[in-house]
Amino acid sequence: MSRDMSYLKGMPVAVLGSGAVGKTIAADCKLAGSEVRLWGSEEYYESSMKILHKSGILLDGIQRNRDGFERSGKAYLDVISTDMAEVVKGAGIICVATTSWRHEAMFRQLIPCLEDGQVVMVFTDNWASLLLRKMMREAGCTKDVIVGGWSSAPYGTRIEKINDYWLPHVGVKYRAISLRGAAMPAKDSDDFIEASRYLPAMDSVTQGDGPVKGDTILDIDFANVNPVIHVPASVLGVSSMENWVLVYGNAPETYSMYSHGLCPSICEVQYQFFNEEIALAKKLGVGCPRYKKQMFFSRRSVLTQEYMGLDKDGNDNVVFPLDQPSDEGNVGPNNINHRYLTEDIPVSCKLYHDLGVAYGVPTPVIDAMIILGGAFHQTNYFVDDRYTLDYIGIGGMSIEELNDYLRN
Numbered sequence: 001m002s003r004d005m006s007y008l009k010g011m012p013v014a015v016l017g018s019g020a021v022g023k024t025i026a027a028d029c030k031l032a033g034s035e036v037r038l039w040g041s042e043e044y045y046e047s048s049m050k051i052l053h054k055s056g057i058l059l060d061g062i063q064r065n066r067d068g069f070e071r072s073g074k075a076y077l078d079v080i081s082t083d084m085a086e087v088v089k090g091a092g093i094i095c096v097a098t099t100s101w102r103h104e105a106m107f108r109q110l111i112p113c114l115e116d117g118q119v120v121m122v123f124t125d126n127w128a129s130l131l132l133r134k135m136m137r138e139a140g141c142t143k144d145v146i147v148g149g150w151s152s153a154p155y156g157t158r159i160e161k162i163n164d165y166w167l168p169h170v171g172v173k174y175r176a177i178s179l180r181g182a183a184m185p186a187k188d189s190d191d192f193i194e195a196s197r198y199l200p201a202m203d204s205v206t207q208g209d210g211p212v213k214g215d216t217i218l219d220i221d222f223a224n225v226n227p228v229i230h231v232p233a234s235v236l237g238v239s240s241m242e243n244w245v246l247v248y249g250n251a252p253e254t255y256s257m258y259s260h261g262l263c264p265s266i267c268e269v270q271y272q273f274f275n276e277e278i279a280l281a282k283k284l285g286v287g288c289p290r291y292k293k294q295m296f297f298s299r300r301s302v303l304t305q306e307y308m309g310l311d312k313d314g315n316d317n318v319v320f321p322l323d324q325p326s327d328e329g330n331v332g333p334n335n336i337n338h339r340y341l342t343e344d345i346p347v348s349c350k351l352y353h354d355l356g357v358a359y360g361v362p363t364p365v366i367d368a369m370i371i372l373g374g375a376f377h378q379t380n381y382f383v384d385d386r387y388t389l390d391y392i393g394i395g396g397m398s399i400e401e402l403n404d405y406l407r408n
Helices: 020-029 043-047 084-088 099-113 128-139 184-198 199-206 217-223 225-236 238-246 257-263 264-284 301-308 345-361 364-376 400-407
Strands: 015-016 035-038 057-060 073-074 080-081 093-096 119-122 145-152 153-160 163-177 181-182
Touching: 015 020, 015 099, 020 057, 020 073, 020 153, 020 163, 020 184, 020 199, 020 345, 035 084, 057 345, 080 084, 084 099, 093 099, 099 128, 119 184, 128 145, 128 163, 128 217, 145 184, 145 217, 153 257, 163 181, 163 301, 184 199, 184 345, 184 400, 217 264, 225 238, 225 257, 225 264, 225 301, 225 345, 225 364, 238 257, 264 301, 264 400
Parallel strands: 015 035, 015 093, 035 080, 057 163, 093 119, 119 145
Antiparallel strands: 057 073, 145 181, 153 163
16 A cells, blocks of 8 residues: 555545435435535436435435445435536545446546545446546546546445436445455555545445455456346346236336346356456456356346355355245346446447457357347447447557556
């Protein structure tokens, strides 16, 4: 660790993003005693942010985790604004909590506001740290900030909705007790991991099994469980999802990919999908988490250990058998335009494919998911996609150049 991160103690927390994860992080940190400022784009201010001045944010839910960590209550934030400068000025940790498609526009507003000593944490990273560093470089930004990301959000969380009306209420299904994180570049990773001790939203992690330092930010993007879990289950389980409403007459928002879509054959595809990620990481000389095969054959797949941990033999403490019904999983997707398809395929799957092409690693299972997802959306994601290696700033690099860039 190159610096004492205790200066972050007591500094305001800035949260960028007014969706479920952003609102939950903001409420969680405020309930823990932090000064919290929430930023959201103007298009969502009237519909989902303006009311928070009066209502606050109610945080509750099961909050499942091995250690029984729980924090609930009504949180009234200090600042709720569409003005990036107002939210970011003087903040210590800046939490980015939006979908990947909003990162570029958000970063264009964020970069001119950055100050020395700030720590930017992306939940979930999903290639955002690489994109932000590239955009900072292009903008001539030389502020001494730490930029990094996490393999997942600290929670499985949803905003309560009645019909089409979103309420100022977030329900937390589970809290993580361990997350994988790294900085870009990796020489800052020790400081990035230490900084998480000063973000109350990470308390269940830092007081649980603790954060795990990834090898590089690519390690974190391979550790993101969303593509490997969401995509095969959503693509191959599409008939279960659509017939849930069309044939069986259920409410769309009650469908759960975990509870109603997973089956042994889809779990096998998830396992082979992840083996292609491992092959990519090995070729590139970067880290990547490992899972035992049987961990995929559960109704929560490899996500379970994130909040329930492993036993002394390295096996899941809890398994949700595929031959038994379970309501443990989060709900979603409820149609093919859900982010499990519209984000996880054209962002992560596409970039895995591009890495494979660039460095000679075949990815047939991942490619099949891209082809089928593209067919659903009548789009060729291999061609019509913003996310390329050039877009995130690593196009045309040799393996040696890539590792030097990621680490130094």
